[in-house]
Amino acid sequence: MTINKNTKFLLVGLGLIGGSYARGLTEKGYYVEALTRKDKDCRYALEHEMVKKCKSGIDEEMIRNADIIIFALYPDTFIKWIEENGHLIKPGTVITDVTGVKGCIVEKIQNMLPPMVEFISAHPMAGKEVYGIENSDERIFYGANYIVVPTQRNTQEGIEACKRIGEILGFGRISELSPEAHDEMIGFVSQLTHCIAVSLMNCYEHERLEKYTGDSFRDLTRIAKINEEMWSELFLMNKQALLEQMELFEGAFNRLHDCLKNDDKEGMKEMMRISTQRRKIFDI
Amino acid sequence: MTINKNTKFLLVGLGLIGGSYARGLTEKGYYVEALTRKDKDCRYALEHEMVKKCKSGIDEEMIRNADIIIFALYPDTFIKWIEENGHLIKPGTVITDVTGVKGCIVEKIQNMLPPMVEFISAHPMAGKEVYGIENSDERIFYGANYIVVPTQRNTQEGIEACKRIGEILGFGRISELSPEAHDEMIGFVSQLTHCIAVSLMNCYEHERLEKYTGDSFRDLTRIAKINEEMWSELFLMNKQALLEQMELFEGAFNRLHDCLKNDDKEGMKEMMRISTQRRKIFDI
Numbered sequence: 001m002t003i004n005k006n007t008k009f010l011l012v013g014l015g016l017i018g019g020s021y022a023r024g025l026t027e028k029g030y031y032v033e034a035l036t037r038k039d040k041d042c043r044y045a046l047e048h049e050m051v052k053k054c055k056s057g058i059d060e061e062m063i064r065n066a067d068i069i070i071f072a073l074y075p076d077t078f079i080k081w082i083e084e085n086g087h088l089i090k091p092g093t094v095i096t097d098v099t100g101v102k103g104c105i106v107e108k109i110q111n112m113l114p115p116m117v118e119f120i121s122a123h124p125m126a127g128k129e130v131y132g133i134e135n136s137d138e139r140i141f142y143g144a145n146y147i148v149v150p151t152q153r154n155t156q157e158g159i160e161a162c163k164r165i166g167e168i169l170g171f172g173r174i175s176e177l178s179p180e181a182h183d184e185m186i187g188f189v190s191q192l193t194h195c196i197a198v199s200l201m202n203c204y205e206h207e208r209l210e211k212y213t214g215d216s217f218r219d220l221t222r223i224a225k226i227n228e229e230m231w232s233e234l235f236l237m238n239k240q241a242l243l244e245q246m247e248l249f250e251g252a253f254n255r256l257h258d259c260l261k262n263d264d265k266e267g268m269k270e271m272m273r274i275s276t277q278r279r280k281i282f283d284i
Numbered sequence: 285m286t287i288n289k290n291t292k293f294l295l296v297g298l299g300l301i302g303g304s305y306a307r308g309l310t311e312k313g314y315y316v317e318a319l320t321r322k323d324k325d326c327r328y329a330l331e332h333e334m335v336k337k338c339k340s341g342i343d344e345e346m347i348r349n350a351d352i353i354i355f356a357l358y359p360d361t362f363i364k365w366i367e368e369n370g371h372l373i374k375p376g377t378v379i380t381d382v383t384g385v386k387g388c389i390v391e392k393i394q395n396m397l398p399p400m401v402e403f404i405s406a407h408p409m410a411g412k413e414v415y416g417i418e419n420s421d422e423r424i425f426y427g428a429n430y431i432v433v434p435t436q437r438n439t440q441e442g443i444e445a446c447k448r449i450g451e452i453l454g455f456g457r458i459s460e461l462s463p464e465a466h467d468e469m470i471g472f473v474s475q476l477t478h479c480i481a482v483s484l485m486n487c488y489e490h491e492r493l494e495k496y497t498g499d500s501f502r503d504l505t506r507i508a509k510i511n512e513e514m515w516s517e518l519f520l521m522n523k524q525a526l527l528e529q530m531e532l533f534e535g536a537f538n539r540l541h542d543c544l545k546n547d548d549k550e551g552m553k554e555m556m557r558i559s560t561q562r563r564k565i566f567d568i
Contacts, residue, residue, distance in 0.1 A: 125496065125497070125498035126498065126499070127498070127499075144498065144499075145495060145496055145497065145498065147496060173494075173495050175495045175496065177496070185496050186496075188488055189493070189496055189497045189498065189500075189501040190498055190500060190501065192484075193484070193500045193501050193504045194500065195537065195540055195541075196480055196484070196504065196537070197500075197504070197559065197563075198540060198555050198556055198559040199533060199536040199537040199539075199540055199555075199559075200476075200477070200480070200533060200536070200559075201558065201559035201562045201563050202536040202539070202540075202555050202558050202559055203532040203533045203535060203536035203537075204472055204529075204532055205562065209473070209562075209565070209566075210457075210565055210566045211429060211457050211459045212409065212429055212431060212459065212461070212469050212470075212473055213409070213429065213473045213566065214409035214410065214411070214428065214429065214473065214474055215410070215411075215428075216473075216474060216477045216478065216481075216506075216507045217473040217474065217477050218566060219503040219504065219506055219507070220477045220480065220481070220503065220504050220507075221559075221563050221566075222500075222503055222563075223500045223503070223504075224559035224560065224562070224563040225559070225560045225563045225564060226556045226559060226560055228552070228553040228556035228557055228560070229553070231552075231556060232549045232552040232553045232556065233549075235544055235552060236544070236547060236549060239544060239545075239547075242544065243541065243544060243545060245488075246537070246540075246541050246544075247541075248487040248488055249483060249484060249487045250534070250537065250538075250541075251487060252483040252484070252486040252487035253479065253480070253483040253487075253530070253534065254534075255483075255486070256479055256482060256483055256486075256530075257479075257527065257530050257531075257534075260519055260520070260523060260526060260527060260530075261523075261527060263520060263523075265516045265517075265520060268512070268515075268516040268519060269512040269513070269516045271482050271483075271486050272482055272510045272512035272515060272516065273512055274485065274486055275481065275482040275483075275484075275485035275486055275505075275508035275509070275510060276508065276509045276510055276512070278485045278489065278493075278508070279481075279485050279505050279506075279508040279509045280509060281493070281494055282493075282494045282497065282502060282505075
């Protein structure tokens with residue numbers, strides 16, 4: 001599977017991420033078709049020339065014609081789609097996804113696929129606080145992180161094809177993690193931060209809070225505008241890893257709380273020195 | 285005290301915030317002098333035409349000549365400065381500050397000042413993760429929030445002069461809070477967020493974390509690069525209010541933790557709906 005300008009991509013799902021994939025691939029001159037759930041998204045994609053062809057629902061011919069299928073669906077919907085339609089995928093097809101949790105998805109999907117269909121999972125670490133095809137924008141990927149999540153069952157060729165998609169879309173760092181390491185990492189850097197932002201907005205209802213906030217509060221709570229359907233599902237699918245990360249965070253937060261309570265200025269300063277040092281690495 | 289182009293401003297302290305005040309006022313055509321602790325900051329300010337006159341240390345004539353004195357010092361240093369030099373301030377002078385906590389400062393300073401010198405406290409809610417005059421930039425104030433913190437002892441004239449400074453510097457929303465309400469608010473929107481960012485960077489040392497982070501983690505931890513000297517002092521000066529805010533946050537965070545632990549999807553979704561709704565108000 002070498003990706004070239006004859007490669008036929010099929011996007012399944014044209015929400016924010018799927019739509020942005022479609023725009024990015026089309027923009028770079030690749031041939032893209034798409035299947036969506038809603039007629040109106042299909043019309044939108046065609047009107048905006050995001051794809052060459054689009055149908056709502058299932059189209060057996062489009063599925064058979066695809067060389068690479070990219071699933072941009074919620075985890076549950078993705079599994080259900082493969083259960084119902086996986087048999088329509090022709091041998092030799094590579095399929096990939098954009099799902100934010102991996103442990104409970106990757107092997108399950110790999111086990112359901114017909115022989116000779118390779119599923120190589122990926123996580124594009126980009127997004128917005130708004131949803132839907134109308135907000136899709138290929139530029140959200142530029143310079144962002146892209147994680148490829150292979151298992152023992154993946155081929156080097158499949159992994160390379162998956163990485164190539166990340167390159168085409170303009171991602172910055174492209175790396176590999178096992179499903180378990182991915183979920184631990186994502187529990188920390190993505191899900192825990194969303195838990196914090198949600199908690200922060202829940203703990204207090206100040207009247208006219210917006211009059212008093214500085215940038216720091218705005219930055220910390222930007223992601224508190226959250227798609228509750230998707231994120232509650234992602235949290236539950238990564239329950240154990242996320243609970244562990246939440247408990248680690250609480251441990252550190254309690255340490256700081258106790259330093260303050262005990263007037264332990266040195267203890268606070270030490271934690272601040274550590275955070276400053278670790279955070280600086282990101283800006284290099 | 286009506287501010288006009290004959291008004292003589294004296295900045296005491298030319299760090300990030302003091303330097304930005306100096307730049308902003310000079311830029312708008314006002315006459316600004318400054319006192320600094322370090323010779324080199326003095327030279328920097330003069331070389332960059334941020335002020336008309338600058339001395340390091342104390343200059344009695346400059347203090348007597350000022351119509352408005354703006355203190356941009358750490359809280360402890362501010363109190364010490366007034367203790368030692370407050371008697372040099374001439375009657376009719378208005379003094380203001382930029383201090384991030386108020387309860388333990390405002391009345392104390394007001395009690396120490398000579399008669400006919402009015403202290404009207406302000407909190408410019410702007411900053412950067414970097415420090416010092418070299419990083420000062422008047423644009424950090426544009427559109428930001430500016431809180432005036434009067435007590436019973438302030439005059440309407442003093443309050444108006446203080447607000448006028450905020451307007452001149454280009455702040456967006458200018459509002460008034462009592463010292464107690466200010467400290468509660470700041471405990472929540474500013475100090476608590478810094479506690480969270482510091483804790484988040486302390487709870488886990490992932491190798492090469494930067495390869496996997498998305499925007500949300502970067503945004504939440506931007507302020508984890510923190511001036512430990514200043515912030516540990518600010519935390520301790522606002523200890524009770526901050527401890528309360530930390531405990532409120534922990535309560536909400538634990539609620540989310542327990543929802544997840546108990547597979548309570550509806551409970552998580554409800555918290556996410558609340559956070560989304562509350563956070564949206566900021567973007568109007």
